Amino acid sequence: MKETRGTTMVDTGTGTGAEAVTTDRATAQEPEATGLGHRHRLTVLAALLAVVLLAAGGVLFSEGQRLRDTPATSNRALTDTEATTRVTGDVSSALAKVFSYSPQATAATKEAAKRLLAGRALQQYAALFGQVEKQAADQRLTLTSQVLRAGVTRLGGDSAHLLVFLDQVYERQGKPATTAAAQLSVTARLRDGHWKIVEITSR
Incomplete structure (x- = not known):
């Protein structure tokens, strides 16, 4: 047990x-x-x-x-003062030259247009300038154009849109001068470091 x-x-x-x-x-x-x-x-x-x-x-x-x-942030006219000033200067200078002529200097105006205009603007200008040249010679007409104000409404890398106000003085031999105002919409393109006008529309 x-x-x-x-x-x-x-x-x-x-x-x-x-x-x-x-x-x-x-x-x-x-x-x-x-x-x-x-x-x-x-x-x-x-x-x-x-x-x-x-x-x-x-x-x-x-x-x-x-x-x-967005359009607001891509518009350099709102942010790039230097580029805006440059395109305004180039376009204003070009308009003053191509819309100023005298009976003795129409050839110089035509050559200036070839340098400062391009695309549709140059084609339209060339088509009309033959009539202007003849009128200037027949009526002894002198036209002097000056940009009063120019504003860049849109500025991209190589394109710009501007609204331009011109003061134009017409003088015919033996008659008082006549002053007229013009308002233009202008499109410009940056080519070879310079802004060239490619389209002009009267407003």
């Missing part, structure tokens, strides 16, 4: 020990499994955060590009 009890006690002890070891191992593995799960959740959150930030960055970039490309 003693041996049996001893055996029973030993067996019971062994069983208790096995259970204890098993329990200890399970207890030891729980923190490790919990740590892995926590790290996995952090990795997923970090990835989601990166995706959100990239998406937000793309939206902000697109919005910024749209704002930069």
Whole structure:
């Protein structure tokens, strides 16, 4: 009976020990499994955060590009004083030369137009100047034009639109001079470092 009890006690002890070891191992593995799960959740959150930030960055970039490309911000007439002054000077000087002539100097005016005008403006001018040249010779007509005001309404990298006010004085031999005002819409292009008039419209 003693041996049996001893055996029973030993067996019971062994069983208790096995259970204890098993329990200890399970207890030891729980923190490790919990740590892995926590790290996995952090990795997923970090990835989601990166995706959100990239998406937000793309939206902000697109919005910024749209704002930069609006007509107001792309119009250098509002921001570039030096370029605006230059195109105003070039166009004003050109208009004064091509719209001023005398019976003795129509050839000089024609040559000036070839240098200062281009495109449609030069074609229109060339088509009309033959009549002006004949009139100047027949009526001894002198025309002097002066720009009173010129404003750049839009200025891009190589194009500009201006509104110009001219004061023109007509003189016929033997008659009093006549003064007239003109208002023009002008388009100019930057070519070889100089602004050339490519279109003129009377307003």
